Amino acid sequence: MSTPFLSLRDLKVHFSTEDGIVKAVDGLSFDLEKGKTLGIVGESGSGKSVTNMAILGLHDPRNTTMDGEILLEGKELISASESELEKLRGNKMSMIFQDALASLSPYHTIGAQIAETYRKHTGASKKEARARAIEMLRRVGIPQPDVRVDDYPHQFSGGMRQRAMIAMALVCDPELLIADEPTTALDVTVQAQIMDLLKDLQQEFGTAIIFITHDLGVIADIADDVLVMYGGRCVERGTKKQVLSAPEHPYTLGLLNSMPSLDGPVDVPLSPIPGSPPSLLNPPSGCRFHPRCAFAEKVTDGRCSSERPKLEVAEGRGSACHLTVEQKRELFSDYAATRHN
Numbered sequence: 001m002s003t004p005f006l007s008l009r010d011l012k013v014h015f016s017t018e019d020g021i022v023k024a025v026d027g028l029s030f031d032l033e034k035g036k037t038l039g040i041v042g043e044s045g046s047g048k049s050v051t052n053m054a055i056l057g058l059h060d061p062r063n064t065t066m067d068g069e070i071l072l073e074g075k076e077l078i079s080a081s082e083s084e085l086e087k088l089r090g091n092k093m094s095m096i097f098q099d100a101l102a103s104l105s106p107y108h109t110i111g112a113q114i115a116e117t118y119r120k121h122t123g124a125s126k127k128e129a130r131a132r133a134i135e136m137l138r139r140v141g142i143p144q145p146d147v148r149v150d151d152y153p154h155q156f157s158g159g160m161r162q163r164a165m166i167a168m169a170l171v172c173d174p175e176l177l178i179a180d181e182p183t184t185a186l187d188v189t190v191q192a193q194i195m196d197l198l199k200d201l202q203q204e205f206g207t208a209i210i211f212i213t214h215d216l217g218v219i220a221d222i223a224d225d226v227l228v229m230y231g232g233r234c235v236e237r238g239t240k241k242q243v244l245s246a247p248e249h250p251y252t253l254g255l256l257n258s259m260p261s262l263d264g265p266v267d268v269p270l271s272p273i274p275g276s277p278p279s280l281l282n283p284p285s286g287c288r289f290h291p292r293c294a295f296a297e298k299v300t301d302g303r304c305s306s307e308r309p310k311l312e313v314a315e316g317r318g319s320a321c322h323l324t325v326e327q328k329r330e331l332f333s334d335y336a337a338t339r340h341n
Contacts, residue, residue: 005032010027011025020281032210035206036209039211050232091172092176110137114137117168117172136168137163176209177208177210181214226238235249236249287307287321
């Protein structure tokens, strides 16, 4: 059996604060192959971005404790030195941030920022790096790239800035691309263009992509596999079709039912998940979703509040829930039917 390109094993990321230890990620495992896209979905504070910052080694070691394994082509990253990580960042792995305007320097031109990244990792000359920056701007669909290369970030529209961020992330042909909600602030037309661009570039370069979002509609468009996070843990995983068509965890079902339906009655109100995400300073015992779960009382002996459900995964499919398969089949179908009637 071949070694996965990226593999996380029981990753824990804890932050020390004045109020105590924040268990931002608490035992996360997954694999990702080249040419595939893993969608990580969940509410704010579920641990999505923390996970991917850990992969890139961007957490402050002074107040961060990380355990477990992060393996990139078999190389362990948690124990890697900062100099080793610097060689990998931007070269082997790269990231597209949510807010391009905040991520780009206002004092330097778009072209200069892309060229600097290329020169740092390849040792190219200024002339070669500028030519590469123009080539990348053209590849991501920036009109007149030989002119726009000398523009500043504020001279680009939101969609164009995001394209420029993608150009910078891909300038060294990284094998792993992490996209942290890169389309959240964009209108739906530009969002669709960015999705198509990422898919085209992935097909061209065979890049492995981790796509972080809270939007299941975006996941349905771009992901091959889906990992649902809640309270710093994975509660469900599977292929896009499995997770979106037949959810196995009450939290995933709640996310799906909180979305407007395009084929159902227009007067049916949305069904938001009651309550708020848990505090990771003092998370609930047992299943972290149980205080908000509509089905917790269906589980005998109060196990939802006392016993952490195991994430049983078979052939990439699994969920962490105490409900039996028969209970899920009955309760979930009834719940969905109630919403659409």
